[in-house]
Amino acid sequence: VDRLAASSPSRLALGVFVVGIAFFTLLLATPISSATGEWTSLHDAMFTAVSAVCVTGLTVVSTATHWSFFGQLVMIIAVFVGGLGILTLASVLSLAVTKRLGVRGKLLAQQSMNTAASGKLGEVGSLLRIVITTSVIIQGILALWLTIRFWTYGEGLWLGLWHGIFYSISAYNNAGFTPHSDGLVPYETDALLLFPLMIGMFIGSLGFPVIMVLLKYRFHTRKWNLHTKLTLVTSGLLVVGGTLAWGLSEWNNNATIGQMSVGDKLLHSLFASVMTRSGGFNLVEMDDLHPATMVFTDALMFAGGGSASTAGGIKVTTIAVMFLAILAEARGTPQVQAFGRRIPESTMRVAISVLAMGASLVMVGTIALLASYPSATLDHAVFESISAFATVGLSTGLSGELPPAGKYVLIGLMFMGRVGTITFATALAMRHRRQLYQFPEERPIIG
Amino acid sequence: VDRLAASSPSRLALGVFVVGIAFFTLLLATPISSATGEWTSLHDAMFTAVSAVCVTGLTVVSTATHWSFFGQLVMIIAVFVGGLGILTLASVLSLAVTKRLGVRGKLLAQQSMNTAASGKLGEVGSLLRIVITTSVIIQGILALWLTIRFWTYGEGLWLGLWHGIFYSISAYNNAGFTPHSDGLVPYETDALLLFPLMIGMFIGSLGFPVIMVLLKYRFHTRKWNLHTKLTLVTSGLLVVGGTLAWGLSEWNNNATIGQMSVGDKLLHSLFASVMTRSGGFNLVEMDDLHPATMVFTDALMFAGGGSASTAGGIKVTTIAVMFLAILAEARGTPQVQAFGRRIPESTMRVAISVLAMGASLVMVGTIALLASYPSATLDHAVFESISAFATVGLSTGLSGELPPAGKYVLIGLMFMGRVGTITFATALAMRHRRQLYQFPEERPIIG
Ligand SMILES: [K+]
Ligand SMILES: [K+]
Numbered sequence: 001v002d003r004l005a006a007s008s009p010s011r012l013a014l015g016v017f018v019v020g021i022a023f024f025t026l027l028l029a030t031p032i033s034s035a036t037g038e039w040t041s042l043h044d045a046m047f048t049a050v051s052a053v054c055v056t057g058l059t060v061v062s063t064a065t066h067w068s069f070f071g072q073l074v075m076i077i078a079v080f081v082g083g084l085g086i087l088t089l090a091s092v093l094s095l096a097v098t099k100r101l102g103v104r105g106k107l108l109a110q111q112s113m114n115t116a117a118s119g120k121l122g123e124v125g126s127l128l129r130i131v132i133t134t135s136v137i138i139q140g141i142l143a144l145w146l147t148i149r150f151w152t153y154g155e156g157l158w159l160g161l162w163h164g165i166f167y168s169i170s171a172y173n174n175a176g177f178t179p180h181s182d183g184l185v186p187y188e189t190d191a192l193l194l195f196p197l198m199i200g201m202f203i204g205s206l207g208f209p210v211i212m213v214l215l216k217y218r219f220h221t222r223k224w225n226l227h228t229k230l231t232l233v234t235s236g237l238l239v240v241g242g243t244l245a246w247g248l249s250e251w252n253n254n255a256t257i258g259q260m261s262v263g264d265k266l267l268h269s270l271f272a273s274v275m276t277r278s279g280g281f282n283l284v285e286m287d288d289l290h291p292a293t294m295v296f297t298d299a300l301m302f303a304g305g306g307s308a309s310t311a312g313g314i315k316v317t318t319i320a321v322m323f324l325a326i327l328a329e330a331r332g333t334p335q336v337q338a339f340g341r342r343i344p345e346s347t348m349r350v351a352i353s354v355l356a357m358g359a360s361l362v363m364v365g366t367i368a369l370l371a372s373y374p375s376a377t378l379d380h381a382v383f384e385s386i387s388a389f390a391t392v393g394l395s396t397g398l399s400g401e402l403p404p405a406g407k408y409v410l411i412g413l414m415f416m417g418r419v420g421t422i423t424f425a426t427a428l429a430m431r432h433r434r435q436l437y438q439f440p441e442e443r444p445i446i447g
Numbered sequence: 448v449d450r451l452a453a454s455s456p457s458r459l460a461l462g463v464f465v466v467g468i469a470f471f472t473l474l475l476a477t478p479i480s481s482a483t484g485e486w487t488s489l490h491d492a493m494f495t496a497v498s499a500v501c502v503t504g505l506t507v508v509s510t511a512t513h514w515s516f517f518g519q520l521v522m523i524i525a526v527f528v529g530g531l532g533i534l535t536l537a538s539v540l541s542l543a544v545t546k547r548l549g550v551r552g553k554l555l556a557q558q559s560m561n562t563a564a565s566g567k568l569g570e571v572g573s574l575l576r577i578v579i580t581t582s583v584i585i586q587g588i589l590a591l592w593l594t595i596r597f598w599t600y601g602e603g604l605w606l607g608l609w610h611g612i613f614y615s616i617s618a619y620n621n622a623g624f625t626p627h628s629d630g631l632v633p634y635e636t637d638a639l640l641l642f643p644l645m646i647g648m649f650i651g652s653l654g655f656p657v658i659m660v661l662l663k664y665r666f667h668t669r670k671w672n673l674h675t676k677l678t679l680v681t682s683g684l685l686v687v688g689g690t691l692a693w694g695l696s697e698w699n700n701n702a703t704i705g706q707m708s709v710g711d712k713l714l715h716s717l718f719a720s721v722m723t724r725s726g727g728f729n730l731v732e733m734d735d736l737h738p739a740t741m742v743f744t745d746a747l748m749f750a751g752g753g754s755a756s757t758a759g760g761i762k763v764t765t766i767a768v769m770f771l772a773i774l775a776e777a778r779g780t781p782q783v784q785a786f787g788r789r790i791p792e793s794t795m796r797v798a799i800s801v802l803a804m805g806a807s808l809v810m811v812g813t814i815a816l817l818a819s820y821p822s823a824t825l826d827h828a829v830f831e832s833i834s835a836f837a838t839v840g841l842s843t844g845l846s847g848e849l850p851p852a853g854k855y856v857l858i859g860l861m862f863m864g865r866v867g868t869i870t871f872a873t874a875l876a877m878r879h880r881r882q883l884y885q886f887p888e889e890r891p892i893i894g
């Protein structure tokens with residue numbers, strides 16, 4: 001595995017995901033997975049498998065009613081495996097980039113593994129062990145809390161345990177599937193249930209490189225590396241900004257939170273802000289949102305979470321680097337800098353590339369959706385495309401209405417958004433080579 | 448003027464435009480400008496004045512029926528003055544940046560003025576003279592051709608002359624106003640009318656720095672500077688790509704070109720592609736377009752034309768630099784390069800800033816439109832916002848339906864899109880300063 005990961009990490013990533021998706025598609029299509037005991041159509045089974053493995057949360061059939069208990073179990077195992085797969089693959093790829101570039105400020109994993117873990121497993125094996133252990137512990141604690149909470153709702157021990165585990169995996173892996181037919185709506189004012197879900201989702205969305213730094217240095221902020229600082233600051237700003245924007249534009253919307261108490265309004269706004277960037281749980285219908293809120297939501301979904309996390313989107317560090325470049329330009333400083341560190345030009349170019357790739361995928365996806373299903377409105381097509389690309393899982397309901405061709409478009413977007421962005425950014429970073437000659441400089445006029 | 452232009456070029460630009468808009472608003476509001484001899488409301492008069500001075504072409508009242516001949520004359524003079532104003536201001540600002548940065552590959556104007564023009568007028572005065580002379584000659588030739596064409600349609604000499612001058616100014620300045628109530632629809636298959644309009648508009652959209660290089664070096668492509676090469680190549684690719692995309696997605700749309708001959712279909716596709724990037728003339732209704740075509744149109748409008756031209760948008764060189772940065776990243780070359788020249792990091796940062804500013808303006812504009820007029824659909828609000836920001840002037844009809852508040856939103860977008868992007872990019876480029884210390888390098892993970 002070490003050798004394969006070193007020689008062609010991107011191909012390994014793609015291969016693992018394709019095999020995993022094929023396996024879960026097959027399992028979900030069989031009669032034992034459906035509530036009625038019938039075969040599920042290939043496009044619906046594949047859509048659900050991709051949505052689960054890519055921790056998206058979009059559905060074309062009701063999770064609560066279409067699938068049998070076995071089907072739901074397959075789904076949540078697919079989420080668990082998919083989430084772990086993404087975390088490890090992203091970490092492996094970061095490791096490969098770090099080794100290739102030989103940069104200072106290496107991925108923390110490399111250091112901690114060299115000291116803590118035995119050398120026998122190899123770097124990748126040690127990394128896998130750290131990722132799996134940490135993830136399982138976090139999900140276990142969250143599942144325990146949620147089980148107790150559902151138990152107090154009178155669900156009984158076994159059902160409570162099942163729901164606790166399901167929601168825990170769904171939250172930490174930023175999947176957003178719900179086993180209840182009404183989702184979380186019955187619990188929409190229960191802070192004791194919603195806060196643990198938000199915290200689990202937020203931790204999952206930070207990404208493993210950040211989680212490892214936090215585990216090692218806790219809140220000794222001066223020891224944090226640049227990546228951790230940028231991820232936490234940007235995530236925090238997006239959560240606060242998203243809460244304000246969502247709250248302000250929905251405050252008097254009677255279809256959503258207009259009639260609620262101020263406390264519930266704030267809880268809803270915070271929940272929506274946290275979930276929009278990749279979580280995918282929702283308390284209100286997307287179609288009831290004010291059109292302006294839909295635009296904010298599109299933007300937040302596109303932004304996404306942390307690198308090498310279970311969250312999707314173009315990632316918060318991409319946005320941070322772009323913003324820092326603009327800030328440097330506005331201040332007239334010759335280098336892009338943050339927290340006393342200089343960010344090299346090539347990082348900025350990777351950021352532009354990731355942004356351009358994301359925007360292109362969403363645009364092509366939107367056009368393909370409109371072509372396959374002309375009665376879709378543009379705002380719904382854009383929303384569903386971004387939700388799929390950024391593996392968010394919020395939906396205006398369009399996914400369920402689409403003909404098979406449209407579902408395959410979303411399947412492609414989920415896969416590209418999940419596996420594509422990671423391998424793409426890695427492939428770019430791996431390609432850096434030296435150039436012996438330098439052309440004379442010339443500036444075209446911009447703007 | 449030289450001293451003011453050198454000390455605070457951006458403030459000069461803003462001042463000149465605000466005064467010009469106030470003047471034309473006043474003229475258009477007076478009874479003599481309207482067909483009925485009544486006062487025109489402030490928001491409609493201001494909207495028309497801003498649309499004319501910013502060479503946008505969006506209308507809230509019919510150009511053909513609402514205004515008197517005097518009103519139409521005021522409008523086309525506003526377009527002529529506004530177009531010249533943008534060309535000269537943009538050139539003056541480029542000059543200021545060139546002087547400030549002392550870069551190689553200076554703006555050609557500086558060289559040609561130092562040799563050709565007398566020193567008495569000063570640099571800015573000479574530049575003005577070159578810009579005005581060239582613009583008037585091009586518009587004169589175009590007007591002559593169009594007059595003959597309208598004359599052969601049996602319009603009579605004087606009406607033909609009026610329409611010839613009106614369309615000539617409207618085309619070269621990328622304004623897109625039409626004095627006919629049906630616009631160009633009656634001439635939709637007349638290549639002898641449409642091609643001159645397209646050529647005039649395309650020349651106007653290249654920008655003065657490119658026109659001057661072409662005038663001096665003709666087609667000795669090896670002497671062209673980087674800016675000229677990037678502008679022409681990108682514009683060419685966008686015209687061809689836009690024609691293909693538009694043609695393919697409308698080919699069988701019976702509401703637009705579905706029933707036409709192959710030749711007319713191609714003519715329509717080419718015309719739409721050329722006009723979409725800033726021209727603003729249209730042969731088909733925007734609302735009849737396939738939803739996918741609307742998305743292409745949004746993207747092309749946002750892209751726009753050349754720097755320091757009468758076209759709007761984020762400009763083709765901005766897109767070219769971003770694309771080159773991505774290409775460099777994909778190839779793994781450490782520098783962004785094109786045509787044997789290296790593009791410095793700061794140019795890339797200006798490009799990111801202009802893109803981010805454009806995207807933010809369109810997003811804020813869209814949200815403001817939806818807030819002021821909740822019955823607007825998202826696709827219409829996005830379309831109208833981009834059309835205003837990029838001073839394109841194509842419309843789904845939303846402009847005319849908006850309440851005054853919504854009209855002021857579009858007024859703000861047109862002004863910011865026209866004057867804002869130019870002064871913004873200049874202000875950024877003017878700020879470059881040296882930094883004596885350098886921080887250690889650290890790479891956050893992207894994507
Ligand atoms: K999700
Ligand atoms: K225009």
